[in-house]
Amino acid sequence: MRKLPKIELHCHLDGSVRAETILDIARKENLELPSYNINDIKKLVQVPIDCTSLDEYLKKFDLANKVMQTKESIKRVTFELVEDAANENVKYIEIRFAPMLHMKKGLSIKEVIQSVLKGMNQACEKYEIKANLILGCMRNMSVEDAELVVKEGKEFLGKGVVAIDLCGPEVEGFATKYKKAIESARSYGYRVTIHAGEAASGKNVIDAINLLGAERIGHGINIKDMKEAYDLVKRTNVTLEMCPTSNLHTKAIDKISDYPFFNFYKDDLSVTLNTDNRTVSDVDLTNEISLVKDNFNMSEEDYKRIYLNSVDATFADEDTKMWLKSLI
Ligand SMILES: O=c1[nH]cnc2c1ncn2[C@@H]1O[C@H](CO)[C@@H](O)[C@H]1O
Numbered sequence: 422m423r424k425l426p427k428i429e430l431h432c433h434l435d436g437s438v439r440a441e442t443i444l445d446i447a448r449k450e451n452l453e454l455p456s457y458n459i460n461d462i463k464k465l466v467q468v469p470i471d472c473t474s475l476d477e478y479l480k481k482f483d484l485a486n487k488v489m490q491t492k493e494s495i496k497r498v499t500f501e502l503v504e505d506a507a508n509e510n511v512k513y514i515e516i517r518f519a520p521m522l523h524m525k526k527g528l529s530i531k532e533v534i535q536s537v538l539k540g541m542n543q544a545c546e547k548y549e550i551k552a553n554l555i556l557g558c559m560r561n562m563s564v565e566d567a568e569l570v571v572k573e574g575k576e577f578l579g580k581g582v583v584a585i586d587l588c589g590p591e592v593e594g595f596a597t598k599y600k601k602a603i604e605s606a607r608s609y610g611y612r613v614t615i616h617a618g619e620a621a622s623g624k625n626v627i628d629a630i631n632l633l634g635a636e637r638i639g640h641g642i643n644i645k646d647m648k649e650a651y652d653l654v655k656r657t658n659v660t661l662e663m664c665p666t667s668n669l670h671t672k673a674i675d676k677i678s679d680y681p682f683f684n685f686y687k688d689d690l691s692v693t694l695n696t697d698n699r700t701v702s703d704v705d706l707t708n709e710i711s712l713v714k715d716n717f718n719m720s721e722e723d724y725k726r727i728y729l730n731s732v733d734a735t736f737a738d739e740d741t742k743m744w745l746k747s748l749i
Pocket residue numbers: 433434435436475479482517518519522557588589590616619667697698
């Protein structure tokens with residue numbers, strides 16, 4: 422599994438910072454941590470298996486965000502994420518982050534994005550991997566904040582930024598509020614992926630597609646319980662970015678045998694496999710693919726089809742897509 426070429430479309434930068442790096446940056450920047458013992462740090466940033474909800478899961482991001490407030494540290498953690506991905510043969514990764522979370526020490530949205538881009542480009546030069554960025558707008562911040570991210574980020578379109586996302590806590594009916602912001606993002610040329618149907622119902626997936634023009638959905642697992650949402654995803658061929666271990670952690674499912682990924686796949690939905698958060702969920706993509714392979718008898722042929730689904734669903738340019746197709 423490790424050796425297979427891989428594609429990752431849903432990976433949060435702040436959820437994927439190495440615990441060792443959190444400790445190291447905190448020491449260098451004289452930041453206060455609750456402990457300076459690596460095992461304690463791991464406990465603080467990894468979610469326990471008895472986590473009960475997405476809201477509880479989201480509390481695990483605070484420490485990583487604390488060490489992602491300077492240009493140098495943001496560049497470093499991005500470089501390391503791409504390095505970690507390249508080391509397990511991920512050939513293409515779309516990294517998402519919410520610029521507004523990294524302005525506590527005075528960085529501007531543009532400076533945050535530039536720092537992430539620098540780390541990403543440096544790693545892509547060193548390793549055989551390509552990458553792009555997705556800008557996240559936090560649903561627990563204001564609509565004006567989302568509009569600001571869209572506006573400030575647009576000059577990086579075509580230079581590494583490809584898409585916009587809404588992330589953070591999910592309430593029923595969140596989409597309406599962001600209609601205008603996402604509409605303007607689309608008009609600038611952002612592609613659109615939206616976290617939906619993860620901690621709330623499939624209705625949010627319907628809204629993300631119909632109101633926001635989502636081409637991909639983060640998770641979308643709850644369409645399994647709503648025929649109308651399921652049929653819409655199938656009819657529109659919208660891609661689901663699925664993340665098994667994360668869904669176990671947030672209790673979108675109780676056990677892996679309930680995971681609908683393989684049923685979705687067999688019914689020809691466009692599904693992809695991703696980590697969501699490498700550190701918070703303590704996984705890599707090899708893990709996630711193995712989990713599905715072992716529990717659902719996924720064959721090598723199946724994996725190839727899923728890989729090719731992922732290529733089609735990337736927000737990458739045609740040359741990159743052709744290159745990715747040639748690898749499998
Ligand atoms: O699975 C998820 N669902 C919703 N929001 C998430 C998930 N994982 C991470 N984040 C949120 O996205 C922010 C930017 O990366 C993170 O800080 C976290 O709050």
